[in-house]
Amino acid sequence: MASLSRGERDAFNRLRVSNPVHIGHIATQYNANRLRMEAIASGTGVAPEFQPLTRFVKLAVGAGVGESVYQSYNYFPYQPGFSLLVRLTGLFGPPVAGAIVETGFFDQYNGYFLRQNSTNGLQVVHRTSTSGAVVEDAVNQADWNVSNLDGSVPGEHKLDITKVHLIIIDMAYLGVGNVRIGFEIEGNIYYVHQFKAANEIDRPHVQSAALPIQMIVRGTPVASKEAFFKCSEVISEGGETLSDAQGELVSSPEGVVVAADNVRTHLISIRPKTLYNNLPNHIMFILRSLNLAVTGLNPVFWELVMGQVISGGTWVDVNTIHSGFEYNAGGTASGDPALVIYSGYVVASATQKGALETEISQYYPVTLNRAGQVRADGTLSIIVRGIGGPSATRGTLHWKEIR
Numbered sequence: 001m002a003s004l005s006r007g008e009r010d011a012f013n014r015l016r017v018s019n020p021v022h023i024g025h026i027a028t029q030y031n032a033n034r035l036r037m038e039a040i041a042s043g044t045g046v047a048p049e050f051q052p053l054t055r056f057v058k059l060a061v062g063a064g065v066g067e068s069v070y071q072s073y074n075y076f077p078y079q080p081g082f083s084l085l086v087r088l089t090g091l092f093g094p095p096v097a098g099a100i101v102e103t104g105f106f107d108q109y110n111g112y113f114l115r116q117n118s119t120n121g122l123q124v125v126h127r128t129s130t131s132g133a134v135v136e137d138a139v140n141q142a143d144w145n146v147s148n149l150d151g152s153v154p155g156e157h158k159l160d161i162t163k164v165h166l167i168i169i170d171m172a173y174l175g176v177g178n179v180r181i182g183f184e185i186e187g188n189i190y191y192v193h194q195f196k197a198a199n200e201i202d203r204p205h206v207q208s209a210a211l212p213i214q215m216i217v218r219g220t221p222v223a224s225k226e227a228f229f230k231c232s233e234v235i236s237e238g239g240e241t242l243s244d245a246q247g248e249l250v251s252s253p254e255g256v257v258v259a260a261d262n263v264r265t266h267l268i269s270i271r272p273k274t275l276y277n278n279l280p281n282h283i284m285f286i287l288r289s290l291n292l293a294v295t296g297l298n299p300v301f302w303e304l305v306m307g308q309v310i311s312g313g314t315w316v317d318v319n320t321i322h323s324g325f326e327y328n329a330g331g332t333a334s335g336d337p338a339l340v341i342y343s344g345y346v347v348a349s350a351t352q353k354g355a356l357e358t359e360i361s362q363y364y365p366v367t368l369n370r371a372g373q374v375r376a377d378g379t380l381s382i383i384v385r386g387i388g389g390p391s392a393t394r395g396t397l398h399w400k401e402i403r
Contacts, residue, residue: 041069042066089232109128110206125137251398303343
């Protein structure tokens with residue numbers, strides 16, 4: 001059997017083979033990828049910004065109290081029984097007194113990540129809220145239980161966190177599986193610490209293994225501190241693609257409207273509820289299709305859009321028990337949407353059905369923001385307008401919810 005410090009086996013101790021299933025990724029090739037990533041700051045923090053020469057996204061905090069946060073809107077789902085593997089690249093740089101840098105697979109309540117702490121040095125951290133309060137197990141580099149990468153083990157490297165890094169996190173979740181954290185150096189995986197759960201603790205180690213990618217620079221630095229995010233990927237080592245993965249199939253109620261002549265008219269919108277079963281709502285939305293029918297006398301031009309501001313109307317649960325989303329089939333569209341995803345025409349009195357890109361959620365997350373609030377850019381809408389005159393139009397949306 002391969003040793004624990006090597007990467008030949010996944011988190012379930014299965015031999016790694018080249019059939020991973022892509023769950024999601026974040027890349028910063030041309031910009032800060034603001035459709036997928038939330039970039040916020042407070043205090044002396046500076047909102048994450050794209051660096052055109054290195055293609056990094058820079059996070060920075062000035063002297064004083066501040067925070068700079070870069071987090072994915074999507075919480076990437078875990079498939080039970082398959083190892084979940086996360087890779088992240090970036091640069092921490094030299095430590096600054098009072099500053100903390102964190103990057104990994106985590107949010108404010110749960111997850112696993114690497115921390116640069118000016119007081120304690122490097123730490124691997126397990127954060128959980130299963131007791132009702134946020135609790136952290138932060139393990140200093142000297143206490144890592146697999147290897148501390150100090151250069152003393154033959155064949156292993158000495159870790160230099162001031163250089164660019166490729167961090168590995170994998171987990172055999174099922175609520176109680178082990179979690180490993182390590183680094184990929186020169187094509188080899190060097191695990192440094194394993195958080196154990198089965199036969200060790202009396203509850204799941206995190207509330208959910210569906211978590212976001214995140215990097216944070218925060219604290220009370222005595223001088224400016226910068227760190228840089230580059231790229232990340234989340235894969236399931238086996239299992240199904242998101243289009244085939246198990247989920248709840250849901251259809252919206254019907255939207256009915258008279259598409260005004262050459263005026264953008266709101267037909268129906270979908271967005272996440274802030275809570276599902278009284279819990280924070282991080283359900284992944286996978287759009288499957290839309291269904292449009294024109295019963296008026298004139299053809300209609302339709303648009304499927306993100307980020308359309310809707311005023312008025314009423315937001316109603318799609319299904320209070322079985323869905324984490326709500327819809328608005330009234331209201332008025334104002335201004336332009338952030339993005340038109342698809343558009344087309346329906347001839348008068350004809351019905352059009354079309355299956356859309358099933359993994360559209362990976363590119364346009366229908367989600368809440370980091371604070372758990374609804375956002376315009378996390379809302380999906382159908383907008384219609386008559387051609388040559390007003391025309392009665394009906395429509396529905398169909399999707400899958402992965403929890």
